Amino acid sequence: MANPDPLDDFIAASARTLGLPMKTHWLPAVRTNLDVTLKHAALVAEFELPDDAEPAPIFTA
Amino acid sequence: MPNLRPFLRPEPARLDTSWLTASEIAAAVASGKISATVIVDDALARINGRNPVLNAFTAITTERARARARAVDAAAASKQNFGPLAGVPFAVKNLFDVAGIATVAGSKINRTYPSAKRDSPLIEKLEAAGAVLVGALNMGEYAYDFTGENVHDGASRNPHDPTRMTGGSSGGSGSAVAGGMVPLALGSDTNGSIRVPSSLCGIFGLKPTYGRLSRARSFPFVASLDHLGPFARSTRDLALSYDLMQGTDPDDAACADRPIEPALPELARGLGGLRIAVAGGYFQQGAFPEALAALDHIAKAVGAHNEIEIPEARRARAAAYVITATEGAALHLDRLRNRADEFDPAVRDRLLAGAMIPSALVVKAQNFRRWYRTRVLELFKSCDAILAPATPCSAPKIGQQTFTLGGVELPVRPNLGLYTQPISFIGLPVVAVPVPLQPLPIGVQIIAAPWREDVALRVAYALEQTGAAAAARPALTVSA
Numbered sequence: 001m002a003n004p005d006p007l008d009d010f011i012a013a014s015a016r017t018l019g020l021p022m023k024t025h026w027l028p029a030v031r032t033n034l035d036v037t038l039k040h041a042a043l044v045a046e047f048e049l050p051d052d053a054e055p056a057p058i059f060t061a
Numbered sequence: 062m063p064n065l066r067p068f069l070r071p072e073p074a075r076l077d078t079s080w081l082t083a084s085e086i087a088a089a090v091a092s093g094k095i096s097a098t099v100i101v102d103d104a105l106a107r108i109n110g111r112n113p114v115l116n117a118f119t120a121i122t123t124e125r126a127r128a129r130a131r132a133v134d135a136a137a138a139s140k141q142n143f144g145p146l147a148g149v150p151f152a153v154k155n156l157f158d159v160a161g162i163a164t165v166a167g168s169k170i171n172r173t174y175p176s177a178k179r180d181s182p183l184i185e186k187l188e189a190a191g192a193v194l195v196g197a198l199n200m201g202e203y204a205y206d207f208t209g210e211n212v213h214d215g216a217s218r219n220p221h222d223p224t225r226m227t228g229g230s231s232g233g234s235g236s237a238v239a240g241g242m243v244p245l246a247l248g249s250d251t252n253g254s255i256r257v258p259s260s261l262c263g264i265f266g267l268k269p270t271y272g273r274l275s276r277a278r279s280f281p282f283v284a285s286l287d288h289l290g291p292f293a294r295s296t297r298d299l300a301l302s303y304d305l306m307q308g309t310d311p312d313d314a315a316c317a318d319r320p321i322e323p324a325l326p327e328l329a330r331g332l333g334g335l336r337i338a339v340a341g342g343y344f345q346q347g348a349f350p351e352a353l354a355a356l357d358h359i360a361k362a363v364g365a366h367n368e369i370e371i372p373e374a375r376r377a378r379a380a381a382y383v384i385t386a387t388e389g390a391a392l393h394l395d396r397l398r399n400r401a402d403e404f405d406p407a408v409r410d411r412l413l414a415g416a417m418i419p420s421a422l423v424v425k426a427q428n429f430r431r432w433y434r435t436r437v438l439e440l441f442k443s444c445d446a447i448l449a450p451a452t453p454c455s456a457p458k459i460g461q462q463t464f465t466l467g468g469v470e471l472p473v474r475p476n477l478g479l480y481t482q483p484i485s486f487i488g489l490p491v492v493a494v495p496v497p498l499q500p501l502p503i504g505v506q507i508i509a510a511p512w513r514e515d516v517a518l519r520v521a522y523a524l525e526q527t528g529a530a531a532a533a534r535p536a537l538t539v540s541a
């Protein structure tokens with residue numbers, strides 16, 4: 001039966017794709033941390049910025 | 062429960078140098094009242110006596126320190142110029158390169174790496190001024206920490222109560238200075254790792270402007286946010302050491318090409334003409350009573366009546382959190398792939414999560430960072446310094462997992478930096494000043510505009526002169 005939680009699926013797929021080890025007993029903490037970090041990222045991403053907003057680090061040749 | 066007996070053991074019955082400031086030591090050595098060798102031997106004796114309890118040091122560079130002290134004394138004897146930090150013992154967080162020892166950065170993995178070939182440039186600059194490196198200091202693994210705990214080396218302990226946290230990640234730096242082992246230490250601050258231990262240990266700490274001090278030959282964490290800076294028991298010592306460490310460095314890509322702008326000559330100018338405001342909103346939400354009491358105490362002492370709102374501070378903290386997790390993961394990606402079992406599990410699990418964050422969200426955080434910087438800099442048109450709590454509470458118990466902020470139970474480890482992260486996110490200079498509340502001290506941030514460390518240091522110095530801010534001497538460390 002497929003895992004119904006997309007975040008668990010995402011973790012499994014990401015770990016495989018990135019070549020990261022993921023032991024079963026690490027999963028709950030990784031999941032909690034990923035969930036918290038994504039929530040922080042969503043708080044930032046929902047803030048409207050103009051399309052021409054530059055990221056903070058600008059490369060200088 | 063730590064063994065407290067070393068504190069009760071009488072130390073040598075001669076001049077107690079344990080609570081002298083770096084400036085006082087340098088003056089005593091320069092005037093010939095005491096030799097650098099005696100000063101350094103005293104410091105080494107204190108370290109050996111107190112470290113079994115405080116666990117601040119992970120390496121003690123005894124032979125190197127004694128050789129260096131002898132060189133300072135030889136220079137003094139031959140009337141050579143021996144620098145403004147003559148004979149001052151200092152120590153560095155163990156992410157600074159120290160020639161001949163591995164730069165462990167609080168990790169188990171880095172112990173297997175070759176020893177550093179050359180000192181960090183900040184160590185070189187302090188030693189060129191006569192200071193004497195006496196060791197390397199405990200820290201949270203790879204600096205991803207606000208507690209001062211370390212699964213490999215054990216927790217650094219707070220000299221005001223060794224059952225309590227030092228704060229992190231520069232926990233050993235806080236403990237070594239507050240515990241009277243050295244008058245000066247260096248640490249790093251990515252999200253608050255100088256200001257948090259300064260607050261919990263009750264000492265002064267300076268996080269300079271991003272790009273001000275070279276980070277070359279130090280183990281990185283988050284290149285976008287990493288800063289280095291000093292801890293001390295007086296503002297003068299912060300300014301003195303900071304001035305000596307300034308200067309551009311092509312070996313650090315982020316180090317600004319700016320002239321040296323000495324802060325020490327400005328220190329005693331007083332508060333005249335400075336407009337000081339208090340950060341409201343986010344910076345007072347959830348704070349424990351002691352944090353608000355300390356903020357109010359400092360605000361009254363400087364006559365700061367205006368409250369201002371730093372816009373979108375909560376979002377700024379969130380963006381700093383995302384950049385930290387993802388850049389940290391990028392730094393450690395190969396170690397996560399190949400040596401994941403050797404990490405502190407709490408660090409490993411956060412880094413693994415950070416590796417999985419989509420890059421579009423990271424770019425959004427960096428876009429927001431520029432927007433936020435512009436808005437915050439506008440505030441400095443109407444004020445010169447902003448006061449904010451350094452930590453939401455005084456030192457929690459070692460091992461404490463959660464606390465309640467604003468009625469919500471939250472994990473201690475990430476949330477001790479609640480008030481520091483939105484400030485270092487845009488690289489503003491900050492002096493954390495200690496307020497000697499009972500039973501435990503707590504710090505207040507004095508935040509200035511970019512490149513105006515002199516303003517933050519001036520305010521801190523004025524507070525110290527009136528006694529409003531002071532590094533209280535822990536009862537346990539008083540020599541018999």
